[in-house]
Amino acid sequence: MHDLRNSVERRYPTAAVRTQIGFMAKLTVGSEQGVPTLVVHGTADRILPIDATARLLPDLNTDMTVVEVDGAPHGLAWTHPAEVNQAILAFLEN
Numbered sequence: 373m374h375d376l377r378n379s380v381e382r383r384y385p386t387a388a389v390r391t392q393i394g395f396m397a398k399l400t401v402g403s404e405q406g407v408p409t410l411v412v413h414g415t416a417d418r419i420l421p422i423d424a425t426a427r428l429l430p431d432l433n434t435d436m437t438v439v440e441v442d443g444a445p446h447g448l449a450w451t452h453p454a455e456v457n458q459a460i461l462a463f464l465e466n
Contacts, residue, residue: 406435407435408435408436408437408463408466409433409435409436409437410436410437410439410459410460410463411426411429411436411437411438411439412439412441412448412455412456412459412460413425413438413439413440413441413448414440414441414443414444414445414446414448414451414452415441415442415443415444416443416444416445417444417445417446417448418445419446420446422440426438437466439463441455441456441459
């Protein structure tokens with residue numbers, strides 16, 4: 373986790389991304405406990421860039437599904453509700 377933190381902080385030295393690193397660390401607990409986890413993330417999120425957050429997560433939690441919503445910004449539940457709902461329903465069906 374320390375290497376991930378250093379790598380992300382060098383590429384994205386913003387407070388929002390540093391806060392996200394702490395959140396990402398918590399997601400690894402799900403893997404240890406065998407808890408399936410869904411992450412739905414927009415590819416156009418400028419607040420928490422997908423390359424610095426969601427695309428790194430599968431390496432931290434092997435029981436994680438990451439769904440990328442093309443063109444969706446931060447707050448994609450409001451801007452792309454159909455895609456978010458579809459991802460949730462598909463995840464629950466599995």
